[in-house]
Amino acid sequence: MDLFSRSWTALRGAVAALADEDFERPSGCTGWLVRDLVCHLVIDAQDVLITLATPATGEPTVDAVTYWKLVEPPTGEDPLDALIPRLAAAYGEPRLLTFHLDDVGSAAGRAAGLADPSARVSTQDEVLTVGDYLSAYVVEWTLHHLDLIAHLPSAPEPPDETLAAARASLEQIAGSAFPASLSDKDVLLIGTGRRAPTDAEQNALGDAAAKLPFVLG
Known part of the structure; x- marks a missing residue:
């Protein structure tokens, strides 16, 4: 619960610190500008609110690790992926987008803080505890941070502890550890295909390099 709050607060803080012109820069999500990513975060925050308000009574079917599935890299043909840029552009001014994220995002953060970690909720046809659901989102928030x-080198980075937690989750999802010589940030970027490994990193990864990237869905 604490890591969820830290990762979400840091991400929202980074968005709040953006200059208007930053919204037109590319993000780390292929084909999306920063404004598109921020719009996606609004939808993510809505999903958190919806899930926390969707109690379940059955036994958990997934946990914080098995919630994530390894999927094929996106092709850009997903209707929701195509919707996001149009929706983001409809906001017009960045301040309207940041206001909406702050409004919905603050509510999602408060709801998470008030939720019972042991309670069960349902999302995507799965049942899991609130604690596991919020733990899974630490990966989401950290990667999107x-x-x-x-492409904003002076912007604040995710907290060290959430980078470490996201790395640990990715290693569990992938079923193997990454070399200790790689930083948590580099593991997340390389492991999820956000950048290609250097020759030295490729050598350090060894046989594991052939399994990359691990695309989460």
Whole structure:
């Protein structure tokens, strides 16, 4: 619960610190500008609110790790992916987009803080505890924080502890550890295909390099 709050607060803070012109820069999500990514975060925040308000009574079917599935890289043909840029553009001014994220995002953060970690909720036809659901979102927030600042070198990075937690989750999802010589940030970027490994990193990864990237869905 604490890591969820730290990762979400840091990400929203990074968005709040953006200059208007930053919204037109590319993000780390292929084909999306920063404004598109911020719009996606609004939808993510809505999903958190919806899930926390969708109690379930059955036994959990997934946990914080198995919630994530390894999927094929996106092709850009997903209708929702195509909708996001149009929706983001409809906001017009960046301040309207940041206001909406702050409004919905703050509510999502408060709802998470008030939720019972042991309660069960349902999302995407799965059942899991609130604690596991919010833990899974630490990966989401941390990766999107890196996406947000991909072309903004002076922007604040995700907290060290959430980078470490997201790395640990990715290693569990992938079923193997990454070399200790790679930083948490580099593991997340390389492991999820956000950048290609250097020759030295390729050598350090060894046989694992052939399995990359691990695309989460």
